[in-house]
Amino acid sequence: MIQRLIKNIERTNAPIVVGLDPMLSYVPEQVQKKAFAEYGETLEGAAEAIWQFNKAIVDATCDLIPAVKPQVAMYEQFGVPGMAAYEKTVSYCQEKGLVVIGDVKRGDIGSTSEAYAVGHLGHVQIGSKTYAGFHEDFATVNPYLGSDGVKPFIKVCREEKKGIFVLVKTSNPSSGEFQDRMIDGRPLYEWVGEQVAAWGEEHMGDSYSYVGAVVGATYPEMGKVLRKIMPKAYILVPGYGAQGGKGKDLVHFFNEDGLGAIVNSSRGIIAAYKQEKYAAFGAENFADASRQAVLDMVEDISSALLQAKG
């Protein structure tokens, strides 16, 4: 799957991922109204609204992008119908040829981590049959519990040729509270990064590992260091756009081969129509605004990479 991700990135020439994190407040009124008319102001109605919203954005952008990253929390807040909308979104994106990174940030121990891995990346055995519950291509994983928490994911990933991105340095302001604490002269996130590199050896693709890392765009200097610590890890980079990261902050997350990083934008793409810059599209053409925001993001990152090379 890491090979397919790379192939998709090379084909689109766009090292980006669109975060499908649909807050109900992002969904234009006409979409909400239609969903509520059919299902009422219910969990099912909200789930239908975010699904239709996602579908329109995917339809408008899927030829430009290699991957999407649905944030499961935004679906989970709508209970069981929300989880059904999540699964439907994953399926639809895969039909459209997109790689799906489930931003689930799961992590537990032993058989429990394995259950998460099975539910999101694998197949569960039921009597003589097997089923794939949420069947994402990649999942994000929290490392706080150590190898016991991560290795069951790697086990399932090896069976399924799927991958994970382990949280190393997150994009939020308080990420330093624990992640930056100094241990033997080096911050915790570097130790986690070293461990990611070690875990990655256990499940390699051709040139990159199936075990990637999450490093926030908001910390470019740390990204530069982590790039070197984990040379074979694909870095999933959140924090671009709405959280403050810019194209020029991103160049050191990439390797010299021009690969090695994939930059996420969520609100900046899916709620583009709410920005002054794209206001001319209007709420009725929200998906076209998202398409334009994708084009602008790719341009911003490409020109920064070109400038850095030149």
Added chain:
Amino acid sequence: MIQRLIKNIERTNAPIVVGLDPMLSYVPEQVQKKAFAEYGETLEGAAEAIWQFNKAIVDATCDLIPAVKPQVAMYEQFGVPGMAAYEKTVSYCQEKGLVVIGDVKRGDIGSTSEAYAVGHLGHVQIGSKTYAGFHEDFATVNPYLGSDGVKPFIKVCREEKKGIFVLVKTSNPSSGEFQDRMIDGRPLYEWVGEQVAAWGEEHMGDSYSYVGAVVGATYPEMGKVLRKIMPKAYILVPGYGAQGGKGKDLVHFFNEDGLGAIVNSSRGIIAAYKQEKYAAFGAENFADASRQAVLDMVEDISSALLQAKG
């Protein structure tokens, strides 16, 4: 809700929680057969099997115990139908007067953490209506992302009078990989414990905080230290029984008031009938075996606490 948890513990005289972590392999054949006869060997069939299994165990033990802790991963592995079985289990336990601790180990940042908090502990706004998706009473939370990840949970908890347990020192063998790393002369888990105490000040009950901690029974010496660092935090203690923790290991997790800790056992209770000790019950009386295992666990912990006092 922390008051209700304490009241339930005092009423039952049992500082324990039953982990409803139903692997399909724990579910006796007659229960599986019946579910598969109705729904086939499908995700729905598996969800029905684990729900009926849970129901029987809850019916057989609910007068003896204050709380349950369903592990969402075990449901999530069965996709959307599994999540429906999770919600049904939460509802049923609440009807029976039990406090429900959702072992979800969620954790993200800002609006994403808030979405998790809303989905598991709060109410989501849909048009003019509100709904509670999974409506547990407590949830477990991963601290790796720092205050940005935890405070949105506390915000929702304040609105709803609900609580969280933050992972501090987990019960697994590799928990030390990051949690035990020394920072300015003290292990990371102590720093996290201090932060839990500080977060806890923001949402206090009468004598204990709504912000508790997870500390594994497998590390009694660390439990002793953490008890002092977080005097007002309820400690949820996994790792008893199948993972190796014993009654005598637990005494230092409690405060002098006899409160302050609640000990979880999952496999040791719900799959008791598979142990030699309870084999006489037979698979058909699996729920009675669970009841006996609860009685034995309470006796083990009570006598250890009594001995420590005397």
